[in-house]
Amino acid sequence: MAAAAAVSISTASKALNDTGRMGSETRERVKRIAAEIGYRPNALARGLLSKRSFTIGLLTNDTYGRFTLPVMAGISDALVDHGVSVFLCAIEDDPALAQIHVDAMLDKQVDGIIATGKRLDRRLPVDLSNLHVPVVYAFTEGTQNSVTFRSDDEQGARLAVEWLVNIGRRRIAHITGPEDFFSVRERAGAYHEVAGHREPVLYGVWSESWGHEAVEQLWKRPGEKPDALFCGNDQIARGAVDALRERGVKVPQDVSVIGFDNWEIVAAQTRPPLTTVDMELKELGRQAGLTVLALAEGRPVEPGVRKLPCRLIVRQSCGG
Amino acid sequence: MAAAAAVSISTASKALNDTGRMGSETRERVKRIAAEIGYRPNALARGLLSKRSFTIGLLTNDTYGRFTLPVMAGISDALVDHGVSVFLCAIEDDPALAQIHVDAMLDKQVDGIIATGKRLDRRLPVDLSNLHVPVVYAFTEGTQNSVTFRSDDEQGARLAVEWLVNIGRRRIAHITGPEDFFSVRERAGAYHEVAGHREPVLYGVWSESWGHEAVEQLWKRPGEKPDALFCGNDQIARGAVDALRERGVKVPQDVSVIGFDNWEIVAAQTRPPLTTVDMELKELGRQAGLTVLALAEGRPVEPGVRKLPCRLIVRQSCGG
DNA sequence: GTGGCATGAGAAAACCTTTTCTCACTTGAC
DNA sequence: GTCAAGTGAGAAAAGGTTTTCTCATGCCAC
Numbered sequence: 001m002a003a004a005a006a007v008s009i010s011t012a013s014k015a016l017n018d019t020g021r022m023g024s025e026t027r028e029r030v031k032r033i034a035a036e037i038g039y040r041p042n043a044l045a046r047g048l049l050s051k052r053s054f055t056i057g058l059l060t061n062d063t064y065g066r067f068t069l070p071v072m073a074g075i076s077d078a079l080v081d082h083g084v085s086v087f088l089c090a091i092e093d094d095p096a097l098a099q100i101h102v103d104a105m106l107d108k109q110v111d112g113i114i115a116t117g118k119r120l121d122r123r124l125p126v127d128l129s130n131l132h133v134p135v136v137y138a139f140t141e142g143t144q145n146s147v148t149f150r151s152d153d154e155q156g157a158r159l160a161v162e163w164l165v166n167i168g169r170r171r172i173a174h175i176t177g178p179e180d181f182f183s184v185r186e187r188a189g190a191y192h193e194v195a196g197h198r199e200p201v202l203y204g205v206w207s208e209s210w211g212h213e214a215v216e217q218l219w220k221r222p223g224e225k226p227d228a229l230f231c232g233n234d235q236i237a238r239g240a241v242d243a244l245r246e247r248g249v250k251v252p253q254d255v256s257v258i259g260f261d262n263w264e265i266v267a268a269q270t271r272p273p274l275t276t277v278d279m280e281l282k283e284l285g286r287q288a289g290l291t292v293l294a295l296a297e298g299r300p301v302e303p304g305v306r307k308l309p310c311r312l313i314v315r316q317s318c319g320g
Numbered sequence: 321m322a323a324a325a326a327v328s329i330s331t332a333s334k335a336l337n338d339t340g341r342m343g344s345e346t347r348e349r350v351k352r353i354a355a356e357i358g359y360r361p362n363a364l365a366r367g368l369l370s371k372r373s374f375t376i377g378l379l380t381n382d383t384y385g386r387f388t389l390p391v392m393a394g395i396s397d398a399l400v401d402h403g404v405s406v407f408l409c410a411i412e413d414d415p416a417l418a419q420i421h422v423d424a425m426l427d428k429q430v431d432g433i434i435a436t437g438k439r440l441d442r443r444l445p446v447d448l449s450n451l452h453v454p455v456v457y458a459f460t461e462g463t464q465n466s467v468t469f470r471s472d473d474e475q476g477a478r479l480a481v482e483w484l485v486n487i488g489r490r491r492i493a494h495i496t497g498p499e500d501f502f503s504v505r506e507r508a509g510a511y512h513e514v515a516g517h518r519e520p521v522l523y524g525v526w527s528e529s530w531g532h533e534a535v536e537q538l539w540k541r542p543g544e545k546p547d548a549l550f551c552g553n554d555q556i557a558r559g560a561v562d563a564l565r566e567r568g569v570k571v572p573q574d575v576s577v578i579g580f581d582n583w584e585i586v587a588a589q590t591r592p593p594l595t596t597v598d599m600e601l602k603e604l605g606r607q608a609g610l611t612v613l614a615l616a617e618g619r620p621v622e623p624g625v626r627k628l629p630c631r632l633i634v635r636q637s638c639g640g
Numbered sequence: 641g642t643g644g645c646a647t648g649a650g651a652a653a654a655c656c657t658t659t660t661c662t663c664a665c666t667t668g669a670c
Numbered sequence: 671g672t673c674a675a676g677t678g679a680g681a682a683a684a685g686g687t688t689t690t691c692t693c694a695t696g697c698c699a700c
Contacts, residue, residue: 009649010649010652010689011650013688014649019688020689021646021648022649023647023648026648026649040426040427041687042368042427042687043427044364044367044428045686047364047655048654048656048657048685048687053364053428055407055428063393064389064584065385069385073410076410080417080420083424083427086408087406088396089396089405090392097400100400104400104403109363246565265585265586269529328680329679329680331679333657333658333659339658340679341677341679342677361656365656365685366656367685368656368657368686369656369659371685
């Protein structure tokens with residue numbers, strides 16, 4: 001303890017925390033000696049007393065981290081300045097494992113929990129609604145009266161389709177994922193609204209091969225071919241681009257293609273690199289982090305669903 | 321506290337921990353009541369006394385988590401049974417940020433630190449060599465006298481090339497990443513040894529487009545074409561497969577292609593799906609987790625570099 | 641010179657466990 | 671009937687910090 005090294009006992013605490021009454025030369029001396037011996041207070045002891053562990057838990061069922069990692073980066077980015085560290089718990093879809101991790105986090109007195117996932121319209125396999133610590137949901141379905149952050153998929157889709165319209169495309173097709181995804185329906189709705197129903201929506205799965213196959217279907221149909229494809233994610237877009245190339249259709253000259261997610265590893269490696277919609281997951285994580293911190297500190301936060309706007313990332317697959 | 325709810329005071333502790341002397345009916349009663357009221361001991365208070373926080377820190381500079389996530393999954397998998405939680409700290413390549421995170425972890429009295437990265441032959445931008453907590457390195461360069469876990473890239477490469485030889489391929493080319501990567505040189509060494517120098521090694525970058533371009537180079541050369549490609553990672557392999565398809569070369573009939581990393585998102589989505597070498601990162605993480613736990617508990621661990629064997633994942637890009 | 645007050649610094653309690661120590665009571669043996 | 675040993679359970683200390691309380695000193699004013 002700094003006390004022993006320096007002179008006094010609990011006076012050290014007051015000196016280092018700039019609290020209490022004391023001579024300024026004593027305060028300075030204690031601080032100097034503390035710095036010299038590299039004294040750092042024990043966060044466990046501090047937490048025991050203050051009821052704040054400066055620790056939060058991040059719960060996710062997104063094994064590959066595609067969505068979780070950007071969210072995590074945002075959370076960490078926002079909280080590191082406040083001295084808060086993050087427990088990451090990957091729970092797959094295993095309720096028992098999830099419960100174990102939640103219990104472990106609670107035992108360690110986390111100041112709050114952020115739940116995140118891989119899908120907006122599904123809950124994590126564990127009930128977090130009656131915990132005595134604040135819970136914030138990010139990119140996963142929350143509970144009644146909770147704070148939930150999600151991307152505004154409708155606005156994102158609108159952004160994409162309007163872009164295609166603005167560069168002069170008229171026959172825009174929409175190739176997307178399974179219709180039971182809420183975000184698929186939201187994006188399709190925006191597509192219909194902006195594009196005006198000129199082309200049908202092709203529902204499928206989230207894979208390159210579906211993008212490939214959907215292009216086959218579209219180009220086998222009689223009549224005019226689409227001059228633009230709005231794809232439900234970057235993998236589908238990539239499959240579509242590959243299929244178009246194989247058919248000798250030029251991207252972006254003959255057909256513009258636009259993706260969703262801005263999953264760099266796919267979007268940037270496609271030839272040509274994909275124009276796509278970024279869901280701003282890092283910003284989403286940042287806000288979730290600040291919110292759980294606010295709740296932990298007792299500041300009031302309005303419950304409800306917060307939709308964060310998406311952003312269009314322009315690369316070369318659209319021309320225009 | 322359970323004490324208040326039940327009857328006595330510190331007796332509760334002894335009852336719940338099965339220590340001390342006491343009547344079995346008292347012990348049972350305390351346990352029962354504790355279970356009823358859902359009592360869970362405060363890990364902070366426990367840690368203060370026991371000097372064990374049941375917490376470790378995972379430090380990584382692998383932003384996209386391609387390598388870190390499987391390692392993390394293994395660590396968590398190994399340690400969750402021991403009640404240990406993991407702080408994940410993504411430090412990019414920022415020394416100042418790294419130091420902040422390390423300090424925060426030490427303040428929180430982590431029982432140990434695991435350092436991981438995206439490259440075997442580079443250190444993290446922070447010195448962990450003189451900490452008073454154990455440090456284990458996994459998939460990143462460690463320090464003198466430390467415990468380091470890494471994949472056996474030489475053995476992995478051997479596995480791949482031997483497989484190609486065994487299915488009858490004779491003109492095996494090796495397209496790989498930058499020569500300054502230690503693992504690139506190790507893999508190339510094994511390739512030379514097994515394949516017998518029949519083809520040159522093409523060094524480049526870790527991208528699909530390099531795989532694509534390398535195939536162009538190989539097929540533009542006069543003389544016999546390769547009948548197999550051993551690629552330095554799955555992205556290169558994927559670029560190569562795409563280039564071959566565009567040239568009308570059939571995979572796997574005419575040419576076998578084999579990748580490295582088993583990055584499912586690339587390997588499984590390639591047409592045909594890639595046969596590839598898996599570095600068993602999850603197992604690597606598991607062992608790193610158990611090792612740091614052993615060190616934290618004071619059990620002796622031999623320092624040194626532990627090479628873990630790779631495994632061949634057979635899909636359809638090789639035939640045979 | 642004495643009473644009041646401001647000031648600086650240490651003492652003590654609290655946070656929640658675990659562990660060791662102590663004490664009262666029971667039992668068995670002589 | 672007394673003594674030793676054994677048993678059950680509570681008391682107390684410790685762990686490192688923060689916060690409140692107390693006390694001693696010195697100063698000013700009267």
